[in-house]
Amino acid sequence: MELTAEIAALRAGVGDPAQLVGEFRRAVLLVPRSDGAADGEGALMSAVSGGIRWFYAxxxxxxMARFAAARGEADREWPYLAILGARLVDAVVPEVGGPAGVAVNVADPDGSMLFPPVAGIVPDACAVDVETESAGVA
Structure with missing residues (x-):
């Protein structure tokens, strides 16, 4: 099943969270660049809410066009990076230096899904629900 179908199933109360995360990790996601750079050097578009940096995917x-329209920015070009969900959470999230997750299809009220910075989604070292060894040492 593709990611959008897994999101719909979970939102309908019949989905499996583990299958959803698996499909998210396998999905190729489009992540807009915040500065409009198409050359691979631009930052990825994100926002901070509740102390968590959320990458838009x-x-x-x-x-993505519905998101651009919702922001009133449909008239400009939206360069983006196509990236596997797994690479986004395993390689990009650890570079943030704080809690970070992924907000998928945020302009779709019935089709959006948040993948928060918790164990099983992001690496344990980046998860807010995993105590690190240094935190437990006095």
Missing amino acids: FTDERA
């Missing part, structure tokens, strides 16, 4: 260009 989309399952296709139509979902």
Whole structure:
């Protein structure tokens, strides 16, 4: 099942969270660049809410276009990076230096999903629900 179908199933109360995370990790996501850079050097678009940096990610260009329209920015070009969900959480999230997660299809009220910085989604060293060894040492 593709990611959007897994999101719909979970939102309907019949999905499996582990399957959803697996599909998220396998999905190619489109992550817009915050500065419009198309050369691979620009930062990825994100926002901070509740002390967590949320990377915006989309399952296709139509979902990203709905986001652009919702922001009143549909008239500009939206360069993006196509990246596996696994690479986004395993390689990009650890570079943030604080709690970070992924917000998928945020402009779709019935099709959005947050993947928060918790164990099983991000690396344990970045998860807010995992106590690190140094935190327990006095």
